[in-house]
Amino acid sequence: MSETDRSRSRSRRPFRKAVGLVVLLGVIGYFAVQRDSNNGASYCTATATGAGSAGAGTVQTYEMTHEQAANAATIAAVGISKGLPDRAVTIALATAMQESALRNLDHGDRDSLGLFQQRPSQGWGTPEQIMDPVYSAGIFYDRLAEIKGYTRLPLTVAAQKVQLSGFPQAYAKHEPDAAVLTAAFGENGVPASLACSGPAPSAGDPEKVRAELTRAFGPAARDALGAGRAGAPAGRSAPGGAVPEPEVGLRLKEGGGPAEARRGRAMAHWAVARSKELGIARVSYDGSSWVAGRDGGAWRGEGGGGRKGGAGDPHDAAPGEVRIFVAPATAR
Structure with missing residues (x-):
């Protein structure tokens, strides 16, 4: 490379860096605006101190859309209405996080539908029933409660016994966030709350x-x-x-x-x-x-x-x- 080419290359580097910085700031700004303006600028945050296996004094947060928060609230409410323990709620929330990202999907693998991706062909109910979050959460809990000693099982094992998933270990990564949501929606003895902006x-x-x-x-x-x-x-x-x-x-x-x-x-x-x-x-x-x-x-x-x-x-x-x-x- 000639000295002239080297000089041109060096002169382009600051320009490239400046362009890269502008693009990066633009992307950050875009996502910030999206969070604060998408569908009415609403998002929700669950906050808990020492939830699940977290150490005492550890503050944890989980941020989600209003849609996700509403579905999480329904899952927790149905578990509480059935008199089930916090562990059942955490298992249900972690399962829905993995299966649908807490969205009530009208599609999925083969005939899978809803929050838990339940299949009509496998006896979970009609498509209309499965698309009702109250029904889908209720039948998940009913099948979970049939598993002997489920509260003592690892979350992945308990969820897999209900779901029969092809990726059973995937539920594990959602357990900390599910524990935060469980605490926010009612776990006793854990300082927690859920707040929504917008x-x-x-x-x-x-x-x-x-x-x-x-x-x-x-x-x-x-x-x-x-x-x-x-x-x-x-x-x-x-x-x-x-x-x-x-x-x-x-x-x-x-x-x-x-x-x-x-x-x-x-x-x-x-x-x-x-x-x-x-x-x-x-x-x-x-x-x-x-x-x-x-x-x-x-x-x-x-x-x-x-x-x-x-x-x-x-x-x-x-x-x-x-x-x-x-x-x-x-x-x-």
Whole structure:
């Protein structure tokens, strides 16, 4: 190579580096904008401290779309409604993570469908049933519960006995994230939460929220709804001329112990996970509130605009309550 060629090559290197940097920044910016603007800028994050086999004090997070969070919430709710332990929920979530990435797929290998890629030809149900997340989670749990000692088995073994997958070891890599989700949706004794960011939703239907709660959580939800607050009628004006947010109130059983506390936590986080789909504007539970479109989607302590010990807010929840507020039709 001549000195002239070497000089040209050296002179092109800074230019190439600059172009490469611009392209890299453009890609990073694209994905950041996609996360913050795709379908309404919604994404959800589960956070837990010391979940699963993680050491005490270890903070773990798992980020997902609203669709994935809603499906994870349904899987957890169905397991809790059946009175199954946290281990069953973790196995189910890890299985759905591997099979569908927590998406309700209408396609798959051969005739596989849904969250768990279940096959109608193998006796899992009709295609319509399998595409219903409540049904598909329920039948997964039913078959899991038939396995003797499944809670003591390695997750890959337990999942494989249900799924009969061609890649049984693939479930293992999802266990840490599944444990975080299990903790967020109700595991007792593990500090955890699920929060979703994005804009405030459009109008929702409180009757649909009640129906979906009952489908996911079963008779316990019906009982809690019957004992909860009636909420403000959608058409009545609030002070200052504002339109009140219709409320879906739930009251947990007094003296229900850890099982009822687990259910309340799951219901509250289920509402956050399904907020975009169902038009849920805010959720209050256990001294904290989540408000769509505020505080970066984080939960905040109740009272005084999110400061504990401040003046009470009419949206605050009393002990043993889960309060779900639906965006009114004339909110905007």
